[in-house]
Amino acid sequence: MLKAIDTDLWVAEQPLKYFGLEVGTRMTVIRLTSGKLMVISPIEMDDATINELNQLGEVIYIVAPNLYHHLFVADFKLCYPHAKLWAVSGLERKRPDLQIDYIISDRSIHQINGVEYLLVQGFNTLDTSGCSPLNECVFFHIKSRTLIVTDTVFHFDDQCSPSTRFIAKLLGGYNQLRPSILEKFATQDKVKVKCSIQQLLAWDFERVIMAHGSIIEQNGKSQFKAGYEWFLETSL
Numbered sequence: 001m002l003k004a005i006d007t008d009l010w011v012a013e014q015p016l017k018y019f020g021l022e023v024g025t026r027m028t029v030i031r032l033t034s035g036k037l038m039v040i041s042p043i044e045m046d047d048a049t050i051n052e053l054n055q056l057g058e059v060i061y062i063v064a065p066n067l068y069h070h071l072f073v074a075d076f077k078l079c080y081p082h083a084k085l086w087a088v089s090g091l092e093r094k095r096p097d098l099q100i101d102y103i104i105s106d107r108s109i110h111q112i113n114g115v116e117y118l119l120v121q122g123f124n125t126l127d128t129s130g131c132s133p134l135n136e137c138v139f140f141h142i143k144s145r146t147l148i149v150t151d152t153v154f155h156f157d158d159q160c161s162p163s164t165r166f167i168a169k170l171l172g173g174y175n176q177l178r179p180s181i182l183e184k185f186a187t188q189d190k191v192k193v194k195c196s197i198q199q200l201l202a203w204d205f206e207r208v209i210m211a212h213g214s215i216i217e218q219n220g221k222s223q224f225k226a227g228y229e230w231f232l233e234t235s236l
């Protein structure tokens with residue numbers, strides 16, 4: 001079910017396990033300046049959520065924001081066949097079955113109907129097949145001063161499952177807005193990441209919506225900056 005976060009901004013959440021841990025996942029819905037809708041990182045839809053979404057407006061853009069959040073894109077596209085699919089570079093090779101309309105490939109900041117976006121390049125993380133790029137596109141909803149990320153940072157607090165809480169405490173990221181510890185070791189092109197994070201920090205955001213963990217409502221920018229201190233303060 002959709003949850004209103006701010007003017008023209010909604011999220012919907014569902015349970016999701018990753019390596020046996022319940023981390024949940026979240027999609028974000030933005031009403032663009034045109035009045036139409038953009039959906040970032042779609043989840044599995046049910047009839048009730050489809051009805052709610054249809055009442056908000058017409059979905060014209062579906063975004064697969066990194067190389068990992070594509071699981072429900074094909075089914076989502078079936079619900080909204082006229083919507084255009086935006087995907088990060090590399091997804092066309094990973095998911096050749098998807099009909100991708102636009103590849104997000106530029107590192108400089110751009111706009112889609114009033115929503116700024118930026119690709120965090122050189123950003124790698126580990127998956128079961130080894131080391132592969134996350135290649136994440138992040139968004140800034142100017143009107144609500146909201147940064148929308150997917151896996152760039154997590155925020156596991158007392159709302160998450162006991163086992164996820166335990167692991168977050170073990171790895172040192174509990175109750176904090178932090179990149180995954182794997183990113184520390186697996187990021188290959190730190191110069192590109194640093195450049196992207198610096199551009200991202202030029203945005204004037206307060207709230208942070210991420211795919212996994214609890215939404216940060218206040219001081220999101222300083223918390224995000226604290227999470228990337230190890231990157232920003234290291235001379236590369």
Ligand SMILES: [Fe+2]
Pocket residue numbers: 068069150151211212
């Ligand atoms: Fe994720």
